[in-house]
Amino acid sequence: MFTGIVQAVATLDAIEDRTGLRSFTIEFPAGFCEGLAIGASVAVDGVCLTVTRIASPTRACFDVMQQSLAITTLAGYGAGQPVNVERAARDGAEIGGHPLSGHIDCTARLAQRRVLENNLVWRIGMPASHMRYVFAKGYIAVNGASLTIAECDRAAGWFEVWLIPETRRATVFEDKREGDALNIEVERNTVVMVDTVREAVEQRLAPLRGAIDALLRDKGQSLDDFLAR
Incomplete structure (x- = not known):
């Protein structure tokens, strides 16, 4: 879990493309990597990545799967790109922003x-x-x-x-x-609340769905448009 409070700006030092994934070596500010170990999580521009190698006291390596590259901005980055970084929150850490998973939507x-x-x-x-x-x-x-x-x-x-x-x-x-x-x-x-309400409304309106769709269609709208308001 992350808190949404960016701890530092780091730099993509090197990028290596391999079959099925891309490897990033990231240069961090002094002190950021203290205690960082293989398997630890770091949010890089909001994307949760796992440390695969400690390259130096200020550099760590990460592998990014094709799925993550496809749904995030990471595929378009090159060497020298600055990125927001945050280490995973420890138990009891103050949540200065709001809880984040590091899974980009x-x-x-x-x-x-x-x-x-x-x-x-x-x-x-x-x-x-x-x-x-x-x-x-x-x-x-x-x-x-x-x-x-x-x-x-x-x-x-x-x-x-x-x-x-x-x-x-x-x-x-x-x-x-x-x-x-x-x-x-x-x-x-918010996702849970919105999806729960939408599902409940759709279930309650199911017997009348045909008539409602026809009424909204006459007004140039749809039930999805109505529920999105």
Whole structure:
């Protein structure tokens, strides 16, 4: 488990492609690897990776499966890429953000970047498949950082987050530009709540499904559109 509080920015030092996976060697800031052992978990831009080798006091190696490469931004990274990193939380650790699994649900795009006097506002375009789990004032993880959703438009498919100066200083976010891909992990309790409600509503409406579909179709809508509100 991770807390969503980015501990450092690291750098991809080397990348090696092998059959069925890609190996990353990551250079960490001094002190980050203290006590790090083979088999330990590190979130790299939000993706939970397992240490396969300790290369030096500041370098560790990780293997990334094709499935993880396919659903995250890691496949597009090259040597020299800066990444957010966080070590797995220990028992009893303070959860400064919100609990994260390190399992990415989807990637999204930075649609708009607005710089204000003391804040950076991101508007993120979210895939329709996961937009149903986004609510204003709720939590979401972007590249491993726990953020609060400021606003969202479910119909338009976007949400906004505000990045304070400390978040900008401690992460890779300052260098992100419009169009860049981002790793998204939605908040698990929200997923359970939304899916449970949707299933309950669909079961209760099952006997009337045909009539409801016809009524909504006349209005240019569907039951999925209705439940997503």
